[in-house]
Amino acid sequence: MSVAFARPAGVGNRVVVDGTTATWRDLPELALPAAPVAVLVHSARYALAAARHHAVHGGELLLSTPGRVDAMMRDELRDAGFTVAELGADAVGVDTAGGVDTGGTAAPAGFRPVERDRLWLLTSGSTGRPKRVGHTLASLTTVRGEQPARTWLCPYAPGTYAWWQVVTLSLTQPGQDLVVVEPEQFDDWPALAAAHGVDAASGTPTFWRRALHRDPVGLARVPLRQLTLGGEPVDQAILDRLREVFPTARISWIYASSEVGAAVVVHDGRAGFPVEWLDRTTPGRPTLGVRDGELVITSPYHGAGLDGPIRTGDRAQLVGDRVLISGRLDSDEINVGGSKISASGVRDVLTAHPRVAWARVTGRRAPLLGHMVVAEVVLTAADPATAAPDEAGLVRWCADRLPEYAVPRRIRVLTEIPVKETLKSDV
Amino acid sequence: MTQLTRARIRDLMGQVLENQGRVLPDDDGADLREVGFRSLDFSELALRVEDETGQELNFDAPGLRRIATVGDVLDFLVELHRQ
Numbered sequence: 128m129s130v131a132f133a134r135p136a137g138v139g140n141r142v143v144v145d146g147t148t149a150t151w152r153d154l155p156e157l158a159l160p161a162a163p164v165a166v167l168v169h170s171a172r173y174a175l176a177a178a179r180h181h182a183v184h185g186g187e188l189l190l191s192t193p194g195r196v197d198a199m200m201r202d203e204l205r206d207a208g209f210t211v212a213e214l215g216a217d218a219v220g221v222d223t224a225g226g227v228d229t230g231g232t233a234a235p236a237g238f239r240p241v242e243r244d245r246l247w248l249l250t251s252g253s254t255g256r257p258k259r260v261g262h263t264l265a266s267l268t269t270v271r272g273e274q275p276a277r278t279w280l281c282p283y284a285p286g287t288y289a290w291w292q293v294v295t296l297s298l299t300q301p302g303q304d305l306v307v308v309e310p311e312q313f314d315d316w317p318a319l320a321a322a323h324g325v326d327a328a329s330g331t332p333t334f335w336r337r338a339l340h341r342d343p344v345g346l347a348r349v350p351l352r353q354l355t356l357g358g359e360p361v362d363q364a365i366l367d368r369l370r371e372v373f374p375t376a377r378i379s380w381i382y383a384s385s386e387v388g389a390a391v392v393v394h395d396g397r398a399g400f401p402v403e404w405l406d407r408t409t410p411g412r413p414t415l416g417v418r419d420g421e422l423v424i425t426s427p428y429h430g431a432g433l434d435g436p437i438r439t440g441d442r443a444q445l446v447g448d449r450v451l452i453s454g455r456l457d458s459d460e461i462n463v464g465g466s467k468i469s470a471s472g473v474r475d476v477l478t479a480h481p482r483v484a485w486a487r488v489t490g491r492r493a494p495l496l497g498h499m500v501v502a503e504v505v506l507t508a509a510d511p512a513t514a515a516p517d518e519a520g521l522v523r524w525c526a527d528r529l530p531e532y533a534v535p536r537r538i539r540v541l542t543e544i545p546v547k548e549t550l551k552s553d554v
Numbered sequence: 555m556t557q558l559t560r561a562r563i564r565d566l567m568g569q570v571l572e573n574q575g576r577v578l579p580d581d582d583g584a585d586l587r588e589v590g591f592r593s594l595d596f597s598e599l600a601l602r603v604e605d606e607t608g609q610e611l612n613f614d615a616p617g618l619r620r621i622a623t624v625g626d627v628l629d630f631l632v633e634l635h636r637q
Contacts, residue, residue, distance in 0.1 A: 464594075493601055494613040495596055499601060518573075519572070536570075536597075536601065537598065537601050537602070
Protein backbone atom coordinates (compact mmCIF):
# COMPACT_ATOMS: atom_id res chain seq x y z
CA MET A 128 0.00 0.00 0.00
CA SER A 129 1.35 3.44 -0.88
CA VAL A 130 1.90 5.40 2.27
CA ALA A 131 3.84 8.63 2.02
CA PHE A 132 1.66 11.51 0.92
CA ALA A 133 4.02 13.43 -1.40
CA ARG A 134 1.86 16.49 -0.96
CA PRO A 135 -0.44 15.89 2.02
CA ALA A 136 -3.87 17.33 1.25
CA GLY A 137 -4.06 19.13 4.57
CA VAL A 138 -0.78 21.09 4.43
CA GLY A 139 -2.72 24.31 4.10
CA ASN A 140 -4.68 23.67 7.32
CA ARG A 141 -4.16 26.05 10.19
CA VAL A 142 -1.88 24.85 13.00
CA VAL A 143 -1.70 26.70 16.32
CA VAL A 144 1.35 25.65 18.29
CA ASP A 145 3.61 27.42 20.80
CA GLY A 146 1.16 30.33 20.81
CA THR A 147 1.63 31.06 17.11
CA THR A 148 -0.69 30.43 14.21
CA ALA A 149 0.69 29.00 11.00
CA THR A 150 -0.05 26.17 8.58
CA TRP A 151 1.50 22.73 8.21
CA ARG A 152 3.44 24.20 5.30
CA ASP A 153 5.06 26.82 7.56
CA LEU A 154 6.52 24.34 10.06
CA PRO A 155 10.31 24.01 10.19
CA GLU A 156 11.97 21.90 7.51
CA LEU A 157 13.90 19.13 9.21
CA ALA A 158 16.93 17.30 7.94
CA LEU A 159 16.77 14.12 9.97
CA PRO A 160 19.53 11.52 10.24
CA ALA A 161 19.29 8.59 7.88
CA ALA A 162 16.47 6.17 8.64
CA PRO A 163 15.72 4.25 10.73
CA VAL A 164 15.53 7.13 13.16
CA ALA A 165 13.90 7.52 16.58
CA VAL A 166 13.08 11.19 17.07
CA LEU A 167 12.51 12.33 20.64
CA VAL A 168 10.78 15.70 20.51
CA HIS A 169 10.97 18.35 23.21
CA SER A 170 8.22 20.47 21.71
CA ALA A 171 4.99 19.97 19.82
CA ARG A 172 6.19 22.11 16.92
CA TYR A 173 9.01 19.71 16.09
CA ALA A 174 6.72 16.72 16.56
CA LEU A 175 4.39 18.11 13.90
CA ALA A 176 7.35 18.97 11.69
CA ALA A 177 8.63 15.39 11.99
CA ALA A 178 5.19 14.02 11.10
CA ARG A 179 4.99 16.22 8.02
CA HIS A 180 8.56 15.24 7.10
CA HIS A 181 7.56 11.58 7.21
CA ALA A 182 4.41 12.23 5.20
CA VAL A 183 6.46 13.91 2.47
CA HIS A 184 9.69 11.91 2.48
CA GLY A 185 8.76 8.53 3.98
CA GLY A 186 11.58 6.62 5.63
CA GLU A 187 11.41 4.71 8.92
CA LEU A 188 10.49 6.78 11.95
CA LEU A 189 9.71 6.32 15.62
CA LEU A 190 8.40 9.52 17.18
CA SER A 191 8.11 9.97 20.93
CA THR A 192 8.83 12.32 23.79
CA PRO A 193 12.03 12.00 25.86
CA GLY A 194 9.97 11.22 28.96
CA ARG A 195 8.62 8.01 27.45
CA VAL A 196 12.02 6.71 26.39
CA ASP A 197 14.30 5.85 29.30
CA ALA A 198 17.96 4.86 29.03
CA MET A 199 17.09 1.19 28.63
CA MET A 200 14.66 1.95 25.81
CA ARG A 201 17.28 4.14 24.08
CA ASP A 202 19.67 1.21 24.16
CA GLU A 203 16.96 -1.11 22.85
CA LEU A 204 16.28 1.29 19.99
CA ARG A 205 19.97 1.57 19.12
CA ASP A 206 20.27 -2.22 19.24
CA ALA A 207 17.28 -2.38 16.87
CA GLY A 208 19.17 -0.22 14.36
CA PHE A 209 17.71 3.21 15.15
CA THR A 210 19.64 6.44 15.28
CA VAL A 211 18.22 8.21 18.34
CA ALA A 212 17.93 11.98 17.84
CA GLU A 213 16.49 14.69 20.08
CA LEU A 214 14.64 17.63 18.59
CA GLY A 215 13.45 20.97 19.83
CA ALA A 216 13.65 23.19 22.90
CA ASP A 217 17.11 23.00 24.46
CA ALA A 218 17.95 19.65 22.96
CA VAL A 219 21.55 19.42 21.88
CA GLY A 220 22.21 19.19 18.21
CA VAL A 221 19.10 20.74 16.73
CA ASP A 222 19.50 22.86 13.69
CA THR A 223 16.28 23.19 11.79
CA ALA A 224 17.78 25.44 9.15
CA GLY A 225 20.62 23.17 8.19
CA GLY A 226 19.47 19.85 9.57
CA VAL A 227 20.20 17.92 12.72
CA ASP A 228 23.72 18.07 14.04
CA THR A 229 24.98 14.56 14.60
CA GLY A 230 26.37 15.72 17.95
CA GLY A 231 22.80 15.47 19.27
CA THR A 232 22.25 11.92 18.13
CA ALA A 233 23.16 8.45 19.27
CA ALA A 234 24.24 6.17 16.47
CA PRO A 235 22.71 2.74 16.03
CA ALA A 236 24.52 -0.30 17.36
CA GLY A 237 24.43 -1.78 13.87
CA PHE A 238 23.03 -1.09 10.45
CA ARG A 239 20.12 -2.88 8.85
CA PRO A 240 17.87 -2.35 5.84
CA VAL A 241 15.29 0.42 6.19
CA GLU A 242 11.62 -0.56 6.31
CA ARG A 243 10.35 2.03 3.89
CA ASP A 244 7.42 4.15 5.12
CA ARG A 245 7.34 2.37 8.47
CA LEU A 246 6.10 4.35 11.47
CA TRP A 247 6.77 2.90 14.89
CA LEU A 248 4.61 3.63 17.91
CA LEU A 249 5.41 2.84 21.52
CA THR A 250 2.53 1.33 23.46
CA SER A 251 1.50 3.09 26.64
CA GLY A 252 3.13 0.42 28.77
CA SER A 253 -0.05 -0.37 30.69
CA THR A 254 0.93 -4.05 30.69
CA GLY A 255 4.62 -3.62 31.37
CA ARG A 256 7.39 -1.97 29.39
CA PRO A 257 6.33 -0.09 26.26
CA LYS A 258 6.46 -2.21 23.12
CA ARG A 259 7.14 -1.09 19.57
CA VAL A 260 4.21 -1.54 17.21
CA GLY A 261 4.71 -1.04 13.49
CA HIS A 262 2.29 1.09 11.47
CA THR A 263 2.29 3.23 8.36
CA LEU A 264 0.68 6.61 7.78
CA ALA A 265 -2.00 4.75 5.86
CA SER A 266 -2.82 2.38 8.74
CA LEU A 267 -2.92 5.35 11.14
CA THR A 268 -5.19 7.37 8.88
CA THR A 269 -8.53 5.91 9.88
CA VAL A 270 -10.73 8.93 9.10
CA ARG A 271 -11.01 8.95 5.32
CA GLY A 272 -14.51 10.10 4.41
CA GLU A 273 -15.21 13.78 3.87
CA GLN A 274 -15.58 15.51 7.21
CA PRO A 275 -17.22 18.79 8.20
CA ALA A 276 -14.64 21.54 8.68
CA ARG A 277 -13.37 21.49 12.25
CA THR A 278 -10.74 23.02 14.47
CA TRP A 279 -9.37 20.14 16.53
CA LEU A 280 -7.69 20.32 19.90
CA CYS A 281 -4.66 18.06 20.20
CA PRO A 282 -3.84 17.47 23.87
CA TYR A 283 -2.02 14.16 23.36
CA ALA A 284 1.66 13.43 23.83
CA PRO A 285 3.48 13.34 20.48
CA GLY A 286 3.88 9.90 18.96
CA THR A 287 1.03 8.19 20.79
CA TYR A 288 -1.68 6.45 18.79
CA ALA A 289 -4.25 9.10 19.71
CA TRP A 290 -1.85 11.90 18.71
CA TRP A 291 -1.35 10.30 15.30
CA GLN A 292 -5.12 10.01 14.89
CA VAL A 293 -5.62 13.75 15.24
CA VAL A 294 -2.44 14.61 13.32
CA THR A 295 -3.21 12.37 10.31
CA LEU A 296 -6.74 13.79 10.18
CA SER A 297 -5.37 17.33 9.93
CA LEU A 298 -2.53 16.40 7.57
CA THR A 299 -4.70 14.52 5.10
CA GLN A 300 -8.04 16.34 5.12
CA PRO A 301 -8.48 19.97 4.06
CA GLY A 302 -10.56 21.94 6.55
CA GLN A 303 -9.24 20.11 9.65
CA ASP A 304 -7.29 22.69 11.64
CA LEU A 305 -5.25 21.87 14.71
CA VAL A 306 -4.70 23.62 18.04
CA VAL A 307 -1.95 21.91 20.03
CA VAL A 308 -1.89 21.90 23.81
CA GLU A 309 1.64 22.00 25.21
CA PRO A 310 2.22 20.29 28.58
CA GLU A 311 2.49 23.65 30.39
CA GLN A 312 -0.88 24.70 28.92
CA PHE A 313 -2.61 21.52 29.99
CA ASP A 314 -4.51 22.94 32.96
CA ASP A 315 -5.71 25.98 31.03
CA TRP A 316 -6.57 24.41 27.70
CA PRO A 317 -10.22 25.62 27.68
CA ALA A 318 -9.01 29.24 27.45
CA LEU A 319 -6.61 28.37 24.63
CA ALA A 320 -9.32 26.42 22.84
CA ALA A 321 -11.90 29.18 23.17
CA ALA A 322 -9.41 31.79 21.93
CA HIS A 323 -8.72 29.80 18.76
CA GLY A 324 -12.26 28.63 18.04
CA VAL A 325 -11.71 24.95 18.79
CA ASP A 326 -14.96 23.14 18.01
CA ALA A 327 -13.75 19.53 18.23
CA ALA A 328 -11.69 17.89 20.96
CA SER A 329 -10.51 14.41 21.72
CA GLY A 330 -9.30 13.27 25.14
CA THR A 331 -9.37 10.52 27.69
CA PRO A 332 -12.18 10.39 30.27
CA THR A 333 -9.56 11.57 32.77
CA PHE A 334 -8.81 14.57 30.54
CA TRP A 335 -12.50 15.50 30.40
CA ARG A 336 -13.13 14.86 34.10
CA ARG A 337 -10.19 17.08 34.97
CA ALA A 338 -11.53 19.88 32.79
CA LEU A 339 -15.01 19.55 34.31
CA HIS A 340 -13.45 19.57 37.76
CA ARG A 341 -11.01 22.46 37.33
CA ASP A 342 -12.95 24.94 35.26
CA PRO A 343 -16.48 23.94 34.21
CA VAL A 344 -17.39 27.53 33.30
CA GLY A 345 -14.30 27.90 31.11
CA LEU A 346 -15.00 24.53 29.50
CA ALA A 347 -18.54 25.55 28.64
CA ARG A 348 -17.16 28.60 26.78
CA VAL A 349 -15.39 26.38 24.26
CA PRO A 350 -17.71 26.18 21.25
CA LEU A 351 -17.46 22.40 20.96
CA ARG A 352 -19.56 20.61 18.37
CA GLN A 353 -17.64 17.33 18.57
CA LEU A 354 -16.32 15.71 21.75
CA THR A 355 -14.48 12.41 21.59
CA LEU A 356 -13.42 10.19 24.47
CA GLY A 357 -10.99 7.28 24.30
CA GLY A 358 -7.93 5.64 25.78
CA GLU A 359 -9.68 4.57 28.99
CA PRO A 360 -12.99 2.92 29.84
CA VAL A 361 -15.83 5.35 29.13
CA ASP A 362 -18.66 5.16 31.65
CA GLN A 363 -22.14 6.63 31.42
CA ALA A 364 -21.51 9.20 34.16
CA ILE A 365 -18.83 11.11 32.19
CA LEU A 366 -20.92 10.99 29.01
CA ASP A 367 -23.91 12.40 30.90
CA ARG A 368 -21.87 15.17 32.53
CA LEU A 369 -20.47 16.28 29.21
CA ARG A 370 -23.95 16.17 27.69
CA GLU A 371 -25.16 18.58 30.40
CA VAL A 372 -22.44 21.08 29.42
CA PHE A 373 -22.73 20.52 25.65
CA PRO A 374 -26.38 19.61 25.01
CA THR A 375 -26.22 19.90 21.22
CA ALA A 376 -22.71 18.61 20.49
CA ARG A 377 -21.97 15.16 19.07
CA ILE A 378 -20.35 13.15 21.84
CA SER A 379 -18.49 10.08 20.66
CA TRP A 380 -16.32 7.49 22.28
CA ILE A 381 -13.71 5.46 20.50
CA TYR A 382 -11.92 2.24 21.32
CA ALA A 383 -8.48 2.32 19.75
CA SER A 384 -5.02 1.09 20.56
CA SER A 385 -1.58 0.92 18.98
CA GLU A 386 -2.12 -2.80 18.40
CA VAL A 387 -5.59 -2.90 16.79
CA GLY A 388 -6.05 0.67 15.60
CA ALA A 389 -9.43 2.38 15.83
CA ALA A 390 -11.91 -0.46 16.26
CA VAL A 391 -15.09 0.92 17.84
CA VAL A 392 -16.67 4.34 17.38
CA VAL A 393 -19.96 5.10 19.13
CA HIS A 394 -21.98 8.29 18.69
CA ASP A 395 -25.26 7.61 20.54
CA GLY A 396 -24.15 9.10 23.87
CA ARG A 397 -24.31 5.75 25.65
CA ALA A 398 -21.54 3.77 27.27
CA GLY A 399 -20.62 0.52 25.52
CA PHE A 400 -21.55 -0.52 22.00
CA PRO A 401 -24.62 -2.39 20.70
CA VAL A 402 -24.59 -6.15 21.18
CA GLU A 403 -25.58 -6.65 17.53
CA TRP A 404 -22.14 -5.35 16.45
CA LEU A 405 -20.54 -8.51 17.86
CA ASP A 406 -19.17 -11.04 15.37
CA ARG A 407 -20.41 -8.96 12.44
CA THR A 408 -18.09 -9.26 9.46
CA THR A 409 -17.91 -6.25 7.14
CA PRO A 410 -15.08 -5.82 4.62
CA GLY A 411 -12.71 -3.01 5.64
CA ARG A 412 -14.09 -2.88 9.16
CA PRO A 413 -12.92 -4.48 12.40
CA THR A 414 -14.72 -7.59 13.65
CA LEU A 415 -15.52 -7.46 17.37
CA GLY A 416 -15.92 -10.44 19.65
CA VAL A 417 -16.05 -11.32 23.31
CA ARG A 418 -14.21 -14.49 24.39
CA ASP A 419 -14.13 -15.49 28.04
CA GLY A 420 -15.01 -11.96 29.05
CA GLU A 421 -12.24 -10.42 26.94
CA LEU A 422 -12.65 -8.10 23.96
CA VAL A 423 -11.18 -9.73 20.84
CA ILE A 424 -10.67 -7.67 17.68
CA THR A 425 -9.74 -8.53 14.13
CA SER A 426 -8.88 -5.24 12.50
CA PRO A 427 -7.70 -3.98 9.12
CA TYR A 428 -5.92 -1.20 11.02
CA HIS A 429 -3.79 -3.48 13.21
CA GLY A 430 -0.07 -3.01 13.74
CA ALA A 431 2.46 -4.92 11.66
CA GLY A 432 2.65 -8.61 12.51
CA LEU A 433 -0.61 -8.57 14.44
CA ASP A 434 -2.84 -10.13 11.81
CA GLY A 435 -5.91 -12.11 12.87
CA PRO A 436 -7.94 -11.99 16.10
CA ILE A 437 -6.13 -10.06 18.81
CA ARG A 438 -6.95 -10.49 22.47
CA THR A 439 -7.02 -6.95 23.76
CA GLY A 440 -6.63 -7.69 27.46
CA ASP A 441 -9.69 -5.54 28.12
CA ARG A 442 -12.71 -6.84 29.98
CA ALA A 443 -15.97 -6.84 28.00
CA GLN A 444 -19.33 -7.51 29.60
CA LEU A 445 -22.75 -7.93 28.02
CA VAL A 446 -25.19 -5.75 29.96
CA GLY A 447 -28.65 -5.57 28.43
CA ASP A 448 -28.31 -4.51 24.79
CA ARG A 449 -24.76 -3.17 25.19
CA VAL A 450 -21.24 -4.49 25.42
CA LEU A 451 -19.42 -2.54 28.11
CA ILE A 452 -15.62 -2.30 28.09
CA SER A 453 -14.73 -1.78 31.69
CA GLY A 454 -10.98 -2.01 32.15
CA ARG A 455 -7.86 -4.13 31.96
CA LEU A 456 -8.50 -7.76 32.81
CA ASP A 457 -5.22 -8.14 34.68
CA SER A 458 -5.84 -5.20 36.97
CA ASP A 459 -9.64 -4.99 37.00
CA GLU A 460 -10.25 -8.10 39.04
CA ILE A 461 -9.80 -7.93 42.79
CA ASN A 462 -10.04 -11.16 44.76
CA VAL A 463 -11.51 -10.47 48.20
CA GLY A 464 -11.50 -13.70 50.19
CA GLY A 465 -12.38 -15.73 47.09
CA SER A 466 -15.04 -13.31 45.83
CA LYS A 467 -14.09 -11.66 42.56
CA ILE A 468 -14.74 -7.94 42.28
CA SER A 469 -14.59 -5.74 39.18
CA ALA A 470 -12.67 -2.60 40.14
CA SER A 471 -14.32 -0.72 37.30
CA GLY A 472 -17.78 -1.71 38.56
CA VAL A 473 -16.96 -0.22 41.96
CA ARG A 474 -15.46 2.85 40.29
CA ASP A 475 -18.67 3.39 38.34
CA VAL A 476 -20.68 3.29 41.57
CA LEU A 477 -18.41 5.90 43.13
CA THR A 478 -18.44 8.22 40.11
CA ALA A 479 -22.24 8.00 40.05
CA HIS A 480 -22.22 9.87 43.39
CA PRO A 481 -23.20 13.48 42.63
CA ARG A 482 -20.17 14.85 44.50
CA VAL A 483 -17.52 12.52 43.09
CA ALA A 484 -15.65 13.91 40.09
CA TRP A 485 -13.17 11.05 39.71
CA ALA A 486 -12.38 7.74 41.36
CA ARG A 487 -9.71 5.08 41.21
CA VAL A 488 -10.37 1.66 42.73
CA THR A 489 -7.67 -0.87 43.51
CA GLY A 490 -7.04 -3.96 45.61
CA ARG A 491 -4.89 -3.61 48.69
CA ARG A 492 -3.19 -6.50 50.46
CA ALA A 493 -5.07 -7.33 53.64
CA PRO A 494 -5.06 -10.10 56.26
CA LEU A 495 -7.59 -12.96 56.17
CA LEU A 496 -9.04 -11.93 52.80
CA GLY A 497 -5.90 -11.56 50.70
CA HIS A 498 -7.04 -8.20 49.36
CA MET A 499 -9.56 -5.51 50.18
CA VAL A 500 -11.14 -2.96 47.90
CA VAL A 501 -9.82 0.57 48.47
CA ALA A 502 -10.38 3.78 46.56
CA GLU A 503 -9.18 7.30 45.93
CA VAL A 504 -11.64 10.00 44.94
CA VAL A 505 -11.70 13.65 43.95
CA LEU A 506 -14.81 15.55 44.97
CA THR A 507 -16.57 18.10 42.80
CA ALA A 508 -16.44 21.78 43.72
CA ALA A 509 -18.53 22.83 46.71
CA ASP A 510 -22.24 22.74 46.01
CA PRO A 511 -24.65 24.21 48.55
CA ALA A 512 -27.27 21.66 47.49
CA THR A 513 -25.23 18.64 48.57
CA ALA A 514 -22.85 18.38 51.48
CA ALA A 515 -19.39 17.00 50.76
CA PRO A 516 -19.39 13.34 51.75
CA ASP A 517 -16.75 12.00 54.13
CA GLU A 518 -15.25 8.53 53.96
CA ALA A 519 -18.10 7.01 55.96
CA GLY A 520 -20.68 8.66 53.70
CA LEU A 521 -19.04 7.29 50.57
CA VAL A 522 -18.77 3.84 52.16
CA ARG A 523 -22.50 3.95 52.89
CA TRP A 524 -23.23 5.07 49.29
CA CYS A 525 -21.34 2.03 48.03
CA ALA A 526 -22.84 -0.30 50.63
CA ASP A 527 -26.31 0.59 49.38
CA ARG A 528 -25.34 -0.44 45.83
CA LEU A 529 -22.70 -3.18 46.03
CA PRO A 530 -22.21 -6.58 47.68
CA GLU A 531 -20.58 -6.26 51.08
CA TYR A 532 -17.18 -7.58 49.96
CA ALA A 533 -17.07 -5.09 47.04
CA VAL A 534 -17.50 -2.00 49.20
CA PRO A 535 -14.27 0.00 49.45
CA ARG A 536 -13.48 0.25 53.13
CA ARG A 537 -10.73 2.82 52.81
CA ILE A 538 -11.44 5.84 50.63
CA ARG A 539 -8.85 8.59 50.36
CA VAL A 540 -9.94 12.02 49.16
CA LEU A 541 -7.45 13.72 46.80
CA THR A 542 -7.54 17.40 45.89
CA GLU A 543 -6.66 17.03 42.19
CA ILE A 544 -7.35 14.43 39.52
CA PRO A 545 -4.01 12.77 38.80
CA VAL A 546 -3.03 12.53 35.16
CA LYS A 547 -0.02 11.18 33.32
CA GLU A 548 1.52 12.25 30.03
CA THR A 549 -0.76 9.72 28.33
CA LEU A 550 -3.76 11.71 29.71
CA LYS A 551 -4.68 8.60 31.68
CA SER A 552 -4.87 8.24 35.43
CA ASP A 553 -3.47 4.76 35.78
CA VAL A 554 -0.68 4.48 33.26
CA MET B 555 7.17 4.48 62.83
CA THR B 556 4.26 5.86 64.88
CA GLN B 557 3.56 3.81 68.01
CA LEU B 558 -0.09 2.96 68.54
CA THR B 559 -1.51 2.31 71.98
CA ARG B 560 -4.08 -0.36 72.70
CA ALA B 561 -6.56 2.45 73.37
CA ARG B 562 -5.91 4.00 69.96
CA ILE B 563 -6.41 0.65 68.24
CA ARG B 564 -9.67 0.36 70.18
CA ASP B 565 -10.71 3.78 68.81
CA LEU B 566 -9.98 2.60 65.30
CA MET B 567 -12.00 -0.56 65.92
CA GLY B 568 -14.86 1.64 67.06
CA GLN B 569 -14.64 3.66 63.81
CA VAL B 570 -14.78 0.50 61.73
CA LEU B 571 -17.95 -0.62 63.48
CA GLU B 572 -19.47 2.87 63.47
CA ASN B 573 -19.08 3.06 59.68
CA GLN B 574 -21.07 -0.17 59.52
CA GLY B 575 -23.80 1.25 61.76
CA ARG B 576 -22.73 -0.80 64.76
CA VAL B 577 -21.31 0.02 68.19
CA LEU B 578 -18.20 -1.29 69.90
CA PRO B 579 -19.09 -2.38 73.45
CA ASP B 580 -16.93 -1.26 76.38
CA ASP B 581 -16.38 -4.84 77.48
CA ASP B 582 -13.22 -6.37 75.99
CA GLY B 583 -14.71 -9.77 76.65
CA ALA B 584 -17.59 -9.17 74.22
CA ASP B 585 -17.94 -11.96 71.66
CA LEU B 586 -17.08 -10.82 68.13
CA ARG B 587 -20.06 -12.72 66.65
CA GLU B 588 -22.43 -10.82 68.92
CA VAL B 589 -20.73 -7.52 68.08
CA GLY B 590 -20.96 -8.35 64.39
CA PHE B 591 -17.21 -7.88 63.83
CA ARG B 592 -16.34 -10.07 60.85
CA SER B 593 -13.37 -10.78 58.62
CA LEU B 594 -14.03 -7.72 56.44
CA ASP B 595 -14.07 -5.54 59.54
CA PHE B 596 -10.90 -7.15 60.89
CA SER B 597 -9.13 -6.55 57.58
CA GLU B 598 -10.27 -2.94 57.50
CA LEU B 599 -9.00 -2.43 61.03
CA ALA B 600 -5.62 -3.83 60.01
CA LEU B 601 -5.46 -1.37 57.11
CA ARG B 602 -6.32 1.50 59.43
CA VAL B 603 -3.52 0.45 61.79
CA GLU B 604 -1.13 0.29 58.84
CA ASP B 605 -2.23 3.74 57.65
CA GLU B 606 -1.67 5.25 61.11
CA THR B 607 1.74 3.70 61.59
CA GLY B 608 2.92 3.90 57.99
CA GLN B 609 4.13 0.31 58.33
CA GLU B 610 2.80 -2.87 56.79
CA LEU B 611 1.84 -5.50 59.39
CA ASN B 612 3.34 -8.96 59.11
CA PHE B 613 0.48 -11.34 59.77
CA ASP B 614 2.61 -14.42 59.42
CA ALA B 615 4.71 -13.60 62.44
CA PRO B 616 2.57 -14.43 65.48
CA GLY B 617 1.19 -17.69 64.14
CA LEU B 618 -2.39 -18.78 64.19
CA ARG B 619 -4.50 -18.26 67.25
CA ARG B 620 -8.12 -18.13 68.24
CA ILE B 621 -9.59 -14.64 68.08
CA ALA B 622 -13.03 -14.64 69.60
CA THR B 623 -13.42 -11.45 71.60
CA VAL B 624 -12.82 -7.73 71.24
CA GLY B 625 -9.86 -8.10 73.59
CA ASP B 626 -8.37 -10.86 71.40
CA VAL B 627 -8.41 -8.51 68.41
CA LEU B 628 -6.74 -5.73 70.36
CA ASP B 629 -4.12 -8.03 71.90
CA PHE B 630 -3.33 -9.54 68.52
CA LEU B 631 -2.87 -6.20 66.81
CA VAL B 632 -0.86 -4.72 69.68
CA GLU B 633 1.46 -7.70 69.56
CA LEU B 634 1.74 -7.55 65.79
CA HIS B 635 2.37 -3.83 65.87
CA ARG B 636 5.27 -4.24 68.34
CA GLN B 637 7.11 -6.79 66.19
